[in-house]
Amino acid sequence: MNASESITRPSLHIELLGRLRDLIIEGVLPPGTKVPERELCERYGVSRTPMREALKVLAVDGLVWLEPNRGAWVSKITIKDLEEVFPVMGALEALSGELACEHITDDQVNAIRKLHLEMIEHYKLRDLAKYFQANQAIHEAILEAANNSELTTMYRSLAARVRRTRYLANMTDERWEKAVEEHEQILSALENRHGAELAQILRQHLKSKFETVRNWLNSDQRVKQLTE
Amino acid sequence: MNASESITRPSLHIELLGRLRDLIIEGVLPPGTKVPERELCERYGVSRTPMREALKVLAVDGLVWLEPNRGAWVSKITIKDLEEVFPVMGALEALSGELACEHITDDQVNAIRKLHLEMIEHYKLRDLAKYFQANQAIHEAILEAANNSELTTMYRSLAARVRRTRYLANMTDERWEKAVEEHEQILSALENRHGAELAQILRQHLKSKFETVRNWLNSDQRVKQLTE
DNA sequence: ATATATAATTATGAATTCATAATTACGTCA
DNA sequence: TGACGTAATTATGAATTCATAATTATATAT
Structure with missing residues (x-):
């Protein structure tokens, strides 16, 4: 049965x-x-x-x-918390890149390329919400391609906690442009199945994101909102 | 107050x-x-x-x-589960090595050296239980030195699940010797604060461990015990 | 008025109760 | 005997109840 x-x-x-x-x-x-x-x-x-x-x-x-x-x-989110969470997320994201490059199918790469191009469109139109959505979908797709449920569970749990910082409002134009550039590299590394390289880029990508979050948390009203 | x-x-x-x-x-x-x-x-x-x-x-x-x-x-433990858990543990352990090298104090290195020497003694006397205990204490001490509670929580949760495989009984003399060698490298990398190197060794160390566990799981009676 | 003590109220942690689902025991019939 | 259907039993999920801790309101004294 x-x-x-x-x-x-x-x-x-x-x-x-x-x-x-x-x-x-x-x-x-x-x-x-x-x-x-x-x-x-x-x-x-x-x-x-x-x-x-x-x-x-x-x-x-x-x-x-x-x-x-x-x-x-x-739970409140302090800068100290994020300083602990981000390195862990970075390690998990790097691993997801490595594993994805080992397992990913051409169809999956194509799907991600499609998401990537959509994201670029949203970037050009400066539609932050939709950009963010496509961005998240890409990271989820890489995670999916990594095909490791333990990794997925852990990553999602941390991502949820970071997500609620709503750091996006604080994204500068310069930072946004850099993020898009990093995403070009991410796509390219995936297409070429360069695992180590992708791991490295994803780590860097997350580090930049952390800086955005850190700046956001340092702005006075946000600190109040989150930690009082 | x-x-x-x-x-x-x-x-x-x-x-x-x-x-x-x-x-x-x-x-x-x-x-x-x-x-x-x-x-x-x-x-x-x-x-x-x-x-x-x-x-x-x-x-x-x-x-x-x-x-x-x-x-x-x-929960049962299948080989498939472990194949998912180990890469994640590897990534976390590598991170713990990197972070430990950034933060570790001389006192902490000395404490680990002491544990290491004790472990070697247990190895020479072929006291598997005590060897395992010291071994675990070393990994915990590195985790402690990494000083990241998020990392600690996640690592412990995975380690607990792996630990109950009781794979030790299956450790060959050859494997044991190799593990001890790896531990020499671990100590040395820590002493010299070579983060990237330590990360690499810890990952390798865990990979070898996985092979031991895999062999253990492949022995018939164990498979029965764990998965039926 | 302010601080302290006491009483009333409310919220929490955990035991108990209750409806229902799952399992087991029993009986019937081929 | 063994397959099937039904009744009895047991276990589970969730609501309710209850003792106690925490909070708020009230009264008293300075």
Whole structure:
């Protein structure tokens, strides 16, 4: 018997996990705020049990902070946190580049090239939101090509935490241009299956991104918003 | 007011998390077995609520598998899983080497040298258990010197999963000798703060380890034990 | 008015309860 | 005997309840 077709309703805490993660990543629940447990339970029509199970998982993921007997709080993002997260993300991204070059098919390269060209269009039109979307899709496609689910899980978990910094608003024209140039190199390395080179570029690419985030975090109002 | 001294009792699910993790890593609960929820609740004198919270967290960690409406099962380890885990561990270990070389103090190097010499003694006496213990302590010390809590968390989570393969029994004399040689290089690179070199050695070191594990997994009875 | 002590309220952590799904035991019939 | 269907049992998922910790409101004294 093959169990792959068996009908399984996902449990409530798994469903909630997705919703809560989105609320935090999208910034609906901003860093530093208390997670309104009762309110969320009412909103999603569930009892506290699955909600609290989901919160425990999010705590391990680093998106919320559990204060014993005082409830759950949305994690703040400090510069120190990012200084720790980025090198790890860099290592994972470099690995994803290496593995992608080993496994990637021509079809997958073509798909990425298509995304790349779309991204360039968005860049030319200075459509930051769409640029960002295409950008993210490219990195996801490389991850997909790397074909390593452990890597994917870990990378996504870190990416989610960085994403909610919404650093994009702080992207300078100069930085943007550089990012696009780096993406040309990324595509080229992928096309030629130059794993080591791609790893190196992706690391550099992420380092530049970190600088953007760092600048963003250093601007006064942002520091307030995220760390108070 | 400084909250650093405030008294906080850890919640039950956190306590349980540690106990359960140990039970799985130590092999008391072998891969593929059902997690005896009721039994464990009685054993630790807790209700099902915190126990189930802990299981949800372990599921995210990859140590247990939750089958909807059928309970929790200790995750099996397949060769395919390890083929995914090892490259990721390699990348993380390489990073830990790089970062350690940037930050490590002379005291820390001395401590590692001491551990290294102890390890060599255990090797000469062919005391596998003690050798393994010292070995693990060295890798932990490098991780400590890297001074990156994100990295530490991720590395430990993967290391725990690999550790429970108990591959050591399968270590050949030849392999053991090679491992010791690699450790000489590790110490030397650390002493000289050669980050890139250390990263490279650690990656190689882990790759050899993977080969040992792979051989171990390929021996018939082990495959049965872990995957049936 | 401000600080402190006490009471009322609310939120949290965890046990318990309950509905339902899954499993096992039993009985029937070929 | 063994395949099938049904009943009894057990386990699971989630809601509810309950004891206690934390917070807020109120009262008292300086």
